Amino acid sequence: MDLDALAGCLSSSACLVTQTTSGLIIGMLLFLVAVGLTLIFGVLKVVNFSHGAFYMFGAYFAMTAYQLTGSFALAMLAGAAGTAVLGLIFERVFMSRVYGADVLMQLLVCYAFVLIFDDVVRIIWGPEFKAMGMPAAFQVMPLFIAGGVVPPYYLLLIGVALLAAIVLGIGLSRSRIGKVIRAAAHNPGMVSALGINTGLIYGGVFALGGMLAGLAGALAAPVRSLTPGMGFSVLIESFIVTVIGGMGSILGALIGALLLGLIRSFGSLGFPLFTEGLMYLFMVIVLVSKPTGLFGKEAA
Numbered sequence: 001m002d003l004d005a006l007a008g009c010l011s012s013s014a015c016l017v018t019q020t021t022s023g024l025i026i027g028m029l030l031f032l033v034a035v036g037l038t039l040i041f042g043v044l045k046v047v048n049f050s051h052g053a054f055y056m057f058g059a060y061f062a063m064t065a066y067q068l069t070g071s072f073a074l075a076m077l078a079g080a081a082g083t084a085v086l087g088l089i090f091e092r093v094f095m096s097r098v099y100g101a102d103v104l105m106q107l108l109v110c111y112a113f114v115l116i117f118d119d120v121v122r123i124i125w126g127p128e129f130k131a132m133g134m135p136a137a138f139q140v141m142p143l144f145i146a147g148g149v150v151p152p153y154y155l156l157l158i159g160v161a162l163l164a165a166i167v168l169g170i171g172l173s174r175s176r177i178g179k180v181i182r183a184a185a186h187n188p189g190m191v192s193a194l195g196i197n198t199g200l201i202y203g204g205v206f207a208l209g210g211m212l213a214g215l216a217g218a219l220a221a222p223v224r225s226l227t228p229g230m231g232f233s234v235l236i237e238s239f240i241v242t243v244i245g246g247m248g249s250i251l252g253a254l255i256g257a258l259l260l261g262l263i264r265s266f267g268s269l270g271f272p273l274f275t276e277g278l279m280y281l282f283m284v285i286v287l288v289s290k291p292t293g294l295f296g297k298e299a300a
Contacts, residue, residue: 006270017148019265025154025223027261028161032216033234034241035168035253036209042248043185043205046095047103049110051238052231053117054083054210058217059226060125063132072135072222076160079218080211087210091203099202114232121228132221157219164212165254172250181205185248240279244286246296255294 009015037051058079065071065078094113098106138153172178184191184201192198216234224230241260245252260279267278286294 001271001274003270006266009266009269012147014147014149017146017150019269020262021148021150021154023262023265024258025157025261026264027258028158029216029220030234030237030241030260031254031257032161032164032219033213034238034245034257035165035250036212037238038242038245038248038250038253039212040206040209041242043181044095044099044202046099046106047110048095048206048209049107049235050090050113050117051209051213052233052235053114054087054213054231055217055220055234056117056121056226056228056231057086058083058214059132059221059224059230060121060217061214062218062221063130063226064125066132066135066221070136072137075132075135075221076215076218079221080215083214083217084207084211086214088203088207090210091206092199095206096199096202117231118228125226125228127228130226132226134222138222153222157223160215160219164215165250168212169250237279240283242293244283244293246293249293249295252293252295 009019033051033055036054037048040046040048040051061082062075062079066075069075090113094109095106098109134153138151138156140152143150143152143155172181180191180196181201181204184196184198188198191201217231237260241253241256243256244259245254245256259282263278263282264275267275271278290296
């Protein structure tokens, strides 16, 4: 432990701003992955263990698009759209065949594709580490807020993730298709009886979840190294987020991701050898006090 370093940071506005910003970008990336995971579980009742692969593909799609076009906007679009299409194909061809099956069967299918997708990345892009690099538009002087250093790209990342959260929240609560999706999550048989194609809804939800994970990968590409298997660690942390926030809760995914990001950021100062353990410890504390998670609901 290094509590002196943590106390020193908390008493310094510069360190506080820097570490909080770092925690926010970790949290926002986790939110984009976790919210897709919790959305798929909430509607399809499937624990998508292969979800981290869409984050990985989003990063590689974005890097390739940026190398071809030099436009980071197109790179983000490629990362999000490419994984949406991939998610739709994956759901229609494979996952739709194990709906209602034993959870172990679903996990085995998903884990098989984790290994398959990792090998596909090795075949296409190679096994070595790759770096997309910071887009030219963001290779500028950082901002200084209360003495803390904040790269402009961090603000874009946080802003895009917040926008995605707002659009998703409003879309699911206010729009007609959002109401249909929520109805399908609660009573798919009734929705189908009303003449609505539930298969189309399931495919769309899976594609949306893949798109959000791909967007997270595209946003992470300029600041993270790209390597086959990079989606596994973010998948585990995303599961922690969904458990903390409550399975099926979008607000819970946001709050859980932000809390986890801040724990990682500040925990690396005070508990550098126990940062990972802090996340699991926090999850245990939440589950002991509220087994359904912070915003989860008791099963009817």
